[in-house]
Amino acid sequence: MSLHCITLKDGADLDGFRRAVRWLMAEELAPQHIVWSLDGTPGLFGDDGMSSAPPISLPRSVARLIELGVCHRDPERYALLYQLVWRVLNGERDLLEIASDPLVHRIDTMARAVRRDLHKMYAFVRFRRMRGEDLERFAAWYEPEHFILETSAPFFIDRFRSLDWTILTPIGSMRWDRHELTFGPPTRREDAPSEDSFEEGWRGYYESVFNPARVNPTAMRAEMPKKYWRNLPETASIPGLIQTASQRVDAMIEQEATMPAKRMPERAIEAMWDQEPKTLEELNAIIAKAGPLVPGATQAVFGEGPKRADIVFVGEQPGDQEDIQGRPFVGPAGKLLDRAMKEVGIDRSKAYLTNAVKHFKFEQRGHRRIHSKPTAGEVKHYRPWLMKELELVRPRLVVALGGTALLALTGKSTPISRSRGRAQFGPYLGYITVHPSYLLRLPDEATKREAYEAFVDDLRHIHDLAQADPETGELPLAAE
Amino acid sequence: MDEKLSRKLRILADAAKYDASCSSSGAPKRKADIDGLGSTTGAGICHAYTPDGRCVSLLKILLTNYCLFDCAYCVNRRSSNVKRARFSVDEVVTLTIEFYKRNYIEGLFLSSGIVRSPDYTMEQMLLVAKKLRREHGFRGYIHLKTIPEASPWLIEEAGLWADRLSINLELPTEQSLERLAPEKDGASIEGAMAQMFERIEEAREERRHFSPAGQTTQMIVGVDDTTDVDVLRSSAKLYGHYDMKRVYYSAFSPIPDSSAILPLKPPPLMRESRLYQADWLLRYYGFNVEEIAASSEKGMLDLDVDPKLAWALKNRHVFPVDVNRAEREMLLRVPGLGARAVDKIVVARKHTTLRLDDVARLTSGLKRAKPFLIAADYHPHGKLDRQELRQRLIEKPQQLSLFA
Ligand code: SF4
Numbered sequence: 001m002s003l004h005c006i007t008l009k010d011g012a013d014l015d016g017f018r019r020a021v022r023w024l025m026a027e028e029l030a031p032q033h034i035v036w037s038l039d040g041t042p043g044l045f046g047d048d049g050m051s052s053a054p055p056i057s058l059p060r061s062v063a064r065l066i067e068l069g070v071c072h073r074d075p076e077r078y079a080l081l082y083q084l085v086w087r088v089l090n091g092e093r094d095l096l097e098i099a100s101d102p103l104v105h106r107i108d109t110m111a112r113a114v115r116r117d118l119h120k121m122y123a124f125v126r127f128r129r130m131r132g133e134d135l136e137r138f139a140a141w142y143e144p145e146h147f148i149l150e151t152s153a154p155f156f157i158d159r160f161r162s163l164d165w166t167i168l169t170p171i172g173s174m175r176w177d178r179h180e181l182t183f184g185p186p187t188r189r190e191d192a193p194s195e196d197s198f199e200e201g202w203r204g205y206y207e208s209v210f211n212p213a214r215v216n217p218t219a220m221r222a223e224m225p226k227k228y229w230r231n232l233p234e235t236a237s238i239p240g241l242i243q244t245a246s247q248r249v250d251a252m253i254e255q256e257a258t259m260p261a262k263r264m265p266e267r268a269i270e271a272m273w274d275q276e277p278k279t280l281e282e283l284n285a286i287i288a289k290a291g292p293l294v295p296g297a298t299q300a301v302f303g304e305g306p307k308r309a310d311i312v313f314v315g316e317q318p319g320d321q322e323d324i325q326g327r328p329f330v331g332p333a334g335k336l337l338d339r340a341m342k343e344v345g346i347d348r349s350k351a352y353l354t355n356a357v358k359h360f361k362f363e364q365r366g367h368r369r370i371h372s373k374p375t376a377g378e379v380k381h382y383r384p385w386l387m388k389e390l391e392l393v394r395p396r397l398v399v400a401l402g403g404t405a406l407l408a409l410t411g412k413s414t415p416i417s418r419s420r421g422r423a424q425f426g427p428y429l430g431y432i433t434v435h436p437s438y439l440l441r442l443p444d445e446a447t448k449r450e451a452y453e454a455f456v457d458d459l460r461h462i463h464d465l466a467q468a469d470p471e472t473g474e475l476p477l478a479a480e
Numbered sequence: 481m482d483e484k485l486s487r488k489l490r491i492l493a494d495a496a497k498y499d500a501s502c503s504s505s506g507a508p509k510r511k512a513d514i515d516g517l518g519s520t521t522g523a524g525i526c527h528a529y530t531p532d533g534r535c536v537s538l539l540k541i542l543l544t545n546y547c548l549f550d551c552a553y554c555v556n557r558r559s560s561n562v563k564r565a566r567f568s569v570d571e572v573v574t575l576t577i578e579f580y581k582r583n584y585i586e587g588l589f590l591s592s593g594i595v596r597s598p599d600y601t602m603e604q605m606l607l608v609a610k611k612l613r614r615e616h617g618f619r620g621y622i623h624l625k626t627i628p629e630a631s632p633w634l635i636e637e638a639g640l641w642a643d644r645l646s647i648n649l650e651l652p653t654e655q656s657l658e659r660l661a662p663e664k665d666g667a668s669i670e671g672a673m674a675q676m677f678e679r680i681e682e683a684r685e686e687r688r689h690f691s692p693a694g695q696t697t698q699m700i701v702g703v704d705d706t707t708d709v710d711v712l713r714s715s716a717k718l719y720g721h722y723d724m725k726r727v728y729y730s731a732f733s734p735i736p737d738s739s740a741i742l743p744l745k746p747p748p749l750m751r752e753s754r755l756y757q758a759d760w761l762l763r764y765y766g767f768n769v770e771e772i773a774a775s776s777e778k779g780m781l782d783l784d785v786d787p788k789l790a791w792a793l794k795n796r797h798v799f800p801v802d803v804n805r806a807e808r809e810m811l812l813r814v815p816g817l818g819a820r821a822v823d824k825i826v827v828a829r830k831h832t833t834l835r836l837d838d839v840a841r842l843t844s845g846l847k848r849a850k851p852f853l854i855a856a857d858y859h860p861h862g863k864l865d866r867q868e869l870r871q872r873l874i875e876k877p878q879q880l881s882l883f884a
Pocket of ligand 1: 547548549550551554555557558592593594718
């Protein structure tokens with residue numbers, strides 16, 4: 001059988017190779033009958049026959065290996081890759097799993113070299129700002145070892161999408177203008193800017209992070225071989241750093257331990273520890289400054305009530321109305337709570353009302369802001385604030401309204417139905433009941449009325465408990 | 481870049497360099513928005529290497545090296561006579577963005593001496609992260625050093641902006657901590673680690689962003705008489721309790737203006753690399769600390785051979801191991817075979833029988849492996865029992881340090 005010559009374009013001609021492989025497989029031409037020519041003038045062979053060959057299906061891992069392999073500089077790359085395809089399609093579909101096979105090993109090694117080359121390009125391209133441009137424009141000169149320019153493009157676009165940049169190399173160039181990528185012809189070093197105003201600072205940084213006590217140029221060169229140095233501005237510092245390293249270390253070791261400059265600045269240290277918020281106002285200022293830890297919310301909604309309230313009610317999170325007005329329990333659920341409190345004689349203005357989560361978490365649907373339940377993790381983000389808040393109010397009784405409040409107070413998720421009633425939240429006497437919004441959501445009137453009665457019952461207990469003697473649990477004969 | 485900023489940068493980079501952590505790994509893959517900047521790739525990228533062989537990946541700086549604490553091993557302790565400087569929040573933001581645009585860095589690793597109060601310091605650091613994310617749409621990597629003495633709510637916030645959080649334990653035992661870092665407190669450090677661990681776990685389950693690249697820590701080696709095994713026990717605990725992504729070991733290094741209670745001579749750098757190797761064995765090779773302890777001398781790792789080889793030499797009876805038949809766990813114990821080589825062997829032998837040449841294509845450590853393994857056409861016979869085996873396998877002393 002005679003030899004067939006396939007001519008491909010210079011560089012990484014993935015499309016040409018794919019077309020050729022399809023045709024060769026259709027013609028059942030074995031690798032030993034093919035000569036691959038890279039003289040850069042394709043088409044000698046007549047494109048028409050080749051483009052009409054049916055597609056072939058290769059395992060994903062083989063396809064990926066081909067994409068990398070064609071980028072390699074080795075002139076034998078296409079011949080090797082075709083051998084791989086031939087064997088995979090002729091009974092050795094799992095060939096790649098045999099990493100010890102000489103062909104697989106060789107192609108793997110090539111692919112690894114290309115991957116490394118790409119990785120080094122991502123690492124070592126150094127952009128310089130172009131002069132004389134109104135808008136920011138950057139350019140870099142880089143010399144890759146393999147034909148990786150096109151393959152590298154997505155990385156730079158993903159990273160520098162909003163910048164206008166150009167990468168110039170001896171095998172071609174590419175420019176991203178924030179919208180579109182265009183490739184250009186090979187370029188020369190002189191085409192790139194020769195300096196950048198941040199390079200001096202970068203070099204200073206590079207010099208400063210070097211630790212002279214650990215000098216190890218071999219390890220450095222293993223990862224940053226000398227061939228890259230000429231395009232890396234910081235490498236100009238290397239010889240000096242190595243030369244002076246031992247003197248610098250000797251000087252450090254010989255230097256006698258000195259007398260401390262400032263001996264015992266007790267005052268400063270005391271002041272430093274005095275960082276805790278001392279009042280609710282201070283705490284609220286901290287919360288306001290932090291901003292929402294959940295998506296949504298226009299403002300933080302703080303707790304409300306007298307500083308030394310007997311009862312603290314903890315709800316879930318502010319709702320739409322609360323978020324707008326900046327006050328807790330002013331929406332429909334708050335109104336219901338008001339009514340129930342009045343029935344049992346709890347004076348709202350004497351209680352302290354707050355929420356586990358201080359911001360309204362919602363999803364925007366059209367014009368409506370739909371309440372969205374905070375996740376356990378989100379509730380816990382707010383927990384340290386709630387704990388501080390309780391510490392500052394120091395109530396006799398803490399009431400958990402609903403599951404979220406319970407989670408915030410105990411750090412654990414427990415269903416309300418199982419724990420309803422008296423409880424202990426750390427140092428505080430506690431009581432667990434439902435959230436008033438639960439009552440609003442019940443479907444029919446009868447259950448609603450029943451649930452409301454149970455809620456009012458709970459409030460009655462709460463009212464009594466708050467007046468009980470904290471030591472004995474006895475109710476006082478008359479309120480103090 | 482203006483002169484003053486350059487000068488500050490030198491001081492505050494110099495002060496940060498004793499932190500061994502540099503990695504920019506573990507963040508979920510992200511891309512820049514239409515008008516944003518930055519991406520993360522998963523494994524992270526080293527943009528340069530300094531002549532100590534270390535990678536430069538993040539802009540690793542302190543917000544300030546003024547500090548009210550007096551940790552003996554630290555250049556920034558209040559009693560040290562070094563040059564001091566302080567960045568403004570905006571200066572750090574500008575440096576990060578401008579360096580990033582030029583592809584010098586993967587992102588920012590911000591740490592700080594403690595000024596005014598732990599809370600104040602931590603708030604300033606958070607401000608930097610928030611500005612980067614919010615005002616610059618920055619999607620690159622952010623690693624924040626958490627100040628364990630700061631209020632717990634600041635940690636809750638930090639994870640929302642950072643890819644990675646860390647607190648350095650620095651000293652593996654409570655006693656060392658007391659002696660060398662008088663203001664620090666082991667309990668508050670572990671408390672903060674536990675808090676971060678919980679939030680990171682919850683957020684992962686809830687698919688929310690909270691320090692997605694986890695937390696790391698660092699221990700200094702060679703400032704006192706803590707043994708390697710003590711250090712490794714500490715690490716095993718940190719990995720187990722708090723799911724640390726990495727424990728970094730930093731061989732104590734002479735610092736300018738060093739404290740009188742520190743040793744003058746640094747430990748051999750080899751000690752540090754042996755600790756890393758042992759750490760690796762704990763995490764990826766199925767070893768436990770007690771096995772490593774049993775092959776150490778008085779709690780110290782062998783400096784001449786790596787810990788896996790040291791273990792193999794003391795446990796020769798379990799070798800040789802047949803590459804064509806042995807369980808994965810056993811293959812992982814063969815010196816010279818890395819986890820990746822083992823995985824390739826396990827897959828390849830389903831299709832073929834491996835000869836020594838085949839194994840040679842899968843690992844670069846064949847010389848060390850040979851006495852311990854059997855291949856289709858190879859058996860080590862008496863090699864394993866020879867007395868001088870250890871001698872023969874000792875690595876030629878690499879140039880690890882000019883001064884070690
Ligand atoms: S607190 Fe941190 S910066 Fe300050 S002396 Fe201790 S280790 Fe150094």
